[in-house]
Amino acid sequence: MLRRSKGNQSLLTKPNFIRRLDGTIGTALIQEICPLANDWSIWSYKPFCIGPAEGEDETGPADCVFTLTAFRGNQGISLITTPDLAASAATHLDDSRVPRELRHQLVDTKHQEVEGTAYEIKDLPGRGKGAIAKRKFAEHEIVMVGYPVLVIRLDFLNGDRLTEREKRVMLETSVRQLPPEQKRSVMSLARSTGGEPILDAIRTNGFGIEIDGIQHLAVFLDGSRVNHNCRPNSFWRYISSSMAMEVVALRDIRPGEEIVHSYAPLGYTYEERKAVLQAWGFQCRCALCSASIEERNLSDRRRERLLEIHHILGQADLLGSKRVGALIIEAMGLIDQEELHPQLVEYYQQFAKAYMALSDLKRARAFVTETDKMWSLYGGEEHENLDGMRDLWRALEEAEGEAEEVEDF
Numbered sequence: 001m002l003r004r005s006k007g008n009q010s011l012l013t014k015p016n017f018i019r020r021l022d023g024t025i026g027t028a029l030i031q032e033i034c035p036l037a038n039d040w041s042i043w044s045y046k047p048f049c050i051g052p053a054e055g056e057d058e059t060g061p062a063d064c065v066f067t068l069t070a071f072r073g074n075q076g077i078s079l080i081t082t083p084d085l086a087a088s089a090a091t092h093l094d095d096s097r098v099p100r101e102l103r104h105q106l107v108d109t110k111h112q113e114v115e116g117t118a119y120e121i122k123d124l125p126g127r128g129k130g131a132i133a134k135r136k137f138a139e140h141e142i143v144m145v146g147y148p149v150l151v152i153r154l155d156f157l158n159g160d161r162l163t164e165r166e167k168r169v170m171l172e173t174s175v176r177q178l179p180p181e182q183k184r185s186v187m188s189l190a191r192s193t194g195g196e197p198i199l200d201a202i203r204t205n206g207f208g209i210e211i212d213g214i215q216h217l218a219v220f221l222d223g224s225r226v227n228h229n230c231r232p233n234s235f236w237r238y239i240s241s242s243m244a245m246e247v248v249a250l251r252d253i254r255p256g257e258e259i260v261h262s263y264a265p266l267g268y269t270y271e272e273r274k275a276v277l278q279a280w281g282f283q284c285r286c287a288l289c290s291a292s293i294e295e296r297n298l299s300d301r302r303r304e305r306l307l308e309i310h311h312i313l314g315q316a317d318l319l320g321s322k323r324v325g326a327l328i329i330e331a332m333g334l335i336d337q338e339e340l341h342p343q344l345v346e347y348y349q350q351f352a353k354a355y356m357a358l359s360d361l362k363r364a365r366a367f368v369t370e371t372d373k374m375w376s377l378y379g380g381e382e383h384e385n386l387d388g389m390r391d392l393w394r395a396l397e398e399a400e401g402e403a404e405e406v407e408d409f
Contacts, residue, residue: 042090044069044076047083048173050166063156065170067177068093072147075182075221077243078174081153085211089151092243119144119259121225128190130227130258137253140377143234144226144247144259148218149182150174151209151243152202157217164196171198185221192281204280207245209238220245228280229260230273230288231339236261237380246380250341266340267307269300299338306334310347316354324354345374345385349392361400368396 040046049064061082069076071093079086118137124130137143152174156167175186175198191200205224206217223236223245236247253259264276270289277284288299309331316324328351335343352367371392375383 040066042093043067045177047086048170050162050170062161063153063170065173065177066090067174069177069179075147075149076178077147077149077151078178079151080156080170080174081151081211081214081216085153085214088212089243092241117144117222119222121222124227124258127227129225130260131222131225133253133255133257133259135255137249139249139251141249142246143249143253144222144245146220146223146245146247147243148209148220148245149178149186150202150217150219151211152206152217154208154215154217157199157202168196168199171196171202182221186219189219189221189224192279207236207238210240218243218245223247227258227260228263228277228284229286230262230264230284231286232261233257234259234261235342235378237378237383239380240382251339266343267303267338269303270296302334302338303340306331306338306340306343306347309334310350313350313354316357319354321358321360324358328354342378345371345378348374349388352392352396356396356399359399359403361396361403364396364399368392 043066045065045067047064047066049062051062061084063080063082064086065078065080066086066089067076067078071077072095077093079089081089118135119131119133121129122132131144133143152171156162156170162170175183178186186201187197189201189205191197192204193200195203202217202219205219207220207223209216209218218238226234226236226247232250233253234247234250236245238245247259247261250261263280264273268276273284273289283289288296291299309327312319313324313327319327331347331351335341335347348367348371352364352371355361355364355367372389375385375389379385
């Protein structure tokens with residue numbers, strides 16, 4: 001149960017007006033900043049908004065709390081975002097957008113006859129909670145499908161339109177309106193910053209997603225229990241049309257093995273990973289980080305060399321076909337050694353561009369095709385590089401067209 005001071009109680013029980021924390025009621029009706037207030041039938045509560053104090057200039061659309069208590073069958077969802085973005089997100093809440101077997105947060109997507117998930121959340125000595133596989137998962141099999149319980153606009157968290165106290169009231173409202181089970185689960189999530197409990201839980205466990213190109217942090221309850229490892233056995237991707245987070249096996253996962261993914265960008269060196277992980281307040285003790293200095297340095301050199309090859313291939317027209325081919329073979333070997341296969345989306349694209357620069361369009365087409373496959377695999381069908389892939393295909397087809405014209409001439 002959330003603890004609230006008496007001073008906040010009136011803010012949470014009178015949803016028809018813009019309220020201020022100084023105890024006064026603004027003269028503007030809430031619909032002036034929250035146009036969905038008169039058409040909120042999809043939501044389980046009237047949208048809850050806090051406007052600026054009188055005399056303060058509006059700096060943009062107000063963020064409001066929007067809650068749906070029956071989402072994907074067995075959970076609720078609260079958003080803190082602008083009315084326009086909430087309206088956009090609402091189009092993705094329809095259960096008909098997802099297959100029946102994936103409408104439940106706790107489904108085993110392969111063995112539907114088995115009740116519950118194909119993983120379990122367990123206490124791990126000295127490490128909090130983690131997700132443990134209950135059966136074998138094959139490489140590239142979906143391990144977990146989850147939906148957010150909280151979605152918070154990033155500029156709401158980082159901006160100064162509202163005071164910290166007003167933000168806390170909004171956050172408390174977003175959690176208070178969730179079903180009891182999700183409310184308890186949110187409050188039990190790991191924290192790392194030492195700040196306000198809900199804000200701490202969001203910053204510690206939030207995944208970056210976009211709604212209409214605007215950055216938000218989303219909290220996925222079971223997804224938040226997937227711990228970090230610098231050599232992960234899974235990766236996650238976000239499907240915006242269904243608001244689904246999918247955790248996918250990067251390699252075969254054995255029964256009893258912990259499901260882990262990397263919090264740091266793949267390809268980072270030891271010191272770079274260490275700096276990134278400071279935000280979560282822990283020092284990684286995975287096999288790679290616990291290895292001897294010699295082994296860590298060898299891994300770092302491989303990763304640095306891989307990045308160097310990426311840069312060198314940007315000048316493929318000066319290298320020649322033989323040198324480019326040798327660099328590609330070397331890069332593929334380094335990716336295998338360092339288990340950085342999701343980075344193939346970037347490297348296949350660079351290989352394709354290198355061969356286009358050399359006018360070797362047959363090899364270029366092969367790598368463009370592989371790039372497209374890798375983006376769909378690691379990013380999902382709605383991946384972030386759709387525009388980039390269209391541009392890459394267009395560049396290839398234009399080069400092929402020009403080559404045909406030369407042949408005809």
